[in-house]
Amino acid sequence: EELKVRLALARRSLYLQERLVALDEAVRQQADRDPVTNVWNRRAIAEMLSHELARANRDNEWVTVLALHLDGFKAVNEAHGAEAGDRVIREAAERLRTAIRASDWLGRNVAAKYFLLLPGCNPDRAVATAERLRLAAAERPFPLGDGRAVPLTASVGLASDRGGSIPAEELLD
Numbered sequence: 001e002e003l004k005v006r007l008a009l010a011r012r013s014l015y016l017q018e019r020l021v022a023l024d025e026a027v028r029q030q031a032d033r034d035p036v037t038n039v040w041n042r043r044a045i046a047e048m049l050s051h052e053l054a055r056a057n058r059d060n061e062w063v064t065v066l067a068l069h070l071d072g073f074k075a076v077n078e079a080h081g082a083e084a085g086d087r088v089i090r091e092a093a094e095r096l097r098t099a100i101r102a103s104d105w106l107g108r109n110v111a112a113k114y115f116l117l118l119p120g121c122n123p124d125r126a127v128a129t130a131e132r133l134r135l136a137a138a139e140r141p142f143p144l145g146d147g148r149a150v151p152l153t154a155s156v157g158l159a160s161d162r163g164g165s166i167p168a169e170e171l172l173d
Contacts, residue, residue, distance in 0.1 A: 034108040036086050037093035042172070045107035045115045049168040052119045057164030064126040064160040065171045066116040068096065068133055071153045073112035076144075084144040088112070088152070091142050099136040100129075115172065123160045130156040 032044040040048070049065065056063045070092055077085035089112055096106055096114060105117035116133065118126060134154045141149035159171045 037090050037108050039093050040107035042109045046168050048105050053164035060163050061120050062122045062162045064118040064121040066130050067157045068114045069155050070112035076150050080144050087145045088142045095136050126158050130158055
């Protein structure tokens with residue numbers, strides 16, 4: 001009888017431990033991810049960039065950060081509401097996600113501004129990548145969820161560093 005009680009307690013303990021690990025992962029996910037698009041948030045991108053810059057310093061490699069903004073997004077949000085705006089930024093994130101390499105990192109800063117962290121990408125390749133992403137973001141009108149769609153363009157800026165000498169926040173800015 002005592003063995004049965006101990007086994008039941010052990011099972012309960014394992015169950016609670018598994019739940020605690022799952023809850024810890026959920027909290028970590030919420031701390032690192034943008035709640036609308038589920039891409040990395042600015043804090044997570046800055047942390048990843050710091051790690052990539054340390055690696056770039058060690059290996060004398062390039063690191064590039066792209067900042068992509070959907071032009072005219074504010075007007076869409078004001079004219080069609082926050083729900084339509086959320087649809088647009090989710091769709092933009094998906095378009096960008098499918099247009100980057102597996103080794104790249106996509107994050108959202110605010111509203112319709114995204115960061116793309118491109119490890120090992122020199123300025124020449126970064127310009128070509130920026131143009132490809134700009135076109136991918138604006139390739140077709142964005143659905144608003146009510147049968148209508150709105151065309152938007154995108155602007156991209158970039159900052160590159162070889163050898164990891166520029167601080168992460170400075171590159172992001």
